Amino acid sequence: MTTADSPVWTDLAADAEVVIARYPHARSALLPLLHLVQSVEGHVSAAGIEFCARRLGLTVAEVQAVATFYTMYKRAPVGDYLVGVCTNTLCAVMGGDAILGALQEYSPEDGSITLEAVECNAACDHAPVIMVNWEFFDTMTPAAARRLVDDLRAGRAVSPSRGRSPLCTFRQTSRLLAGFPEETR
Numbered sequence: 436m437t438t439a440d441s442p443v444w445t446d447l448a449a450d451a452e453v454v455i456a457r458y459p460h461a462r463s464a465l466l467p468l469l470h471l472v473q474s475v476e477g478h479v480s481a482a483g484i485e486f487c488a489r490r491l492g493l494t495v496a497e498v499q500a501v502a503t504f505y506t507m508y509k510r511a512p513v514g515d516y517l518v519g520v521c522t523n524t525l526c527a528v529m530g531g532d533a534i535l536g537a538l539q540e541y542s543p544e545d546g547s548i549t550l551e552a553v554e555c556n557a558a559c560d561h562a563p564v565i566m567v568n569w570e571f572f573d574t575m576t577p578a579a580a581r582r583l584v585d586d587l588r589a590g591r592a593v594s595p596s597r598g599r600s601p602l603c604t605f606r607q608t609s610r611l612l613a614g615f616p617e618e619t620r
């Protein structure tokens with residue numbers, strides 16, 4: 436856990452300026468800046484919130500309000516792979532609840548894997564879906580889900596059903612979402 440005065444934030448200031456320069460008003464850069472701070476610690480820490488507030492001329496409360504509204508920003512540390520099982524209506528009836536139950540029983544959380552239930556991500560025609568670092572794994576089963584977390588834990592390259600391949604780590608994905616895609620190719 437860093438403090439607002441940790442050198443890591445000094446190092447990140449130049450990247451933050453690159454992001455801020457993309458917008459006509461500094462405060463408009465808040466969402467990518469939150470991804471940028473998330474790429475440092477694997478979550479948006481109190482120090483990260485203070486960093487955003489200082490760079491953008493916002494209050495800590497204003498940044499906190501945004502960081503706690505959007506579920507893509509995590510307030511507790513996340514492992515290399517955020518495994519989200521969709522348990523919204525269609526995925527749930529197609530097996531999402533069973534997949535989440537199977538993974539909870541399997542206890543995959545070991546520092547590299549963080550498990551969560553997620554809401555509908557508009558991929559219902561491929562239900563039940565799992566998202567790993569927000570990339571889709573379609574028409575999953577409990578057995579396929581266990582194999583997926585085994586592969587992730589073992590460091591084997593994993594390719595999502597569509598989108599970016601191979602999968603990036605959570606911190607790399609956060610940096611990509613901050614607007615630095617070239618570093619994760």
Ligand code: FES
Pocket residue numbers: 521522523524525526527554555556557558559562563564
């Ligand atoms: S209900 Fe799961 S993606 Fe829509």
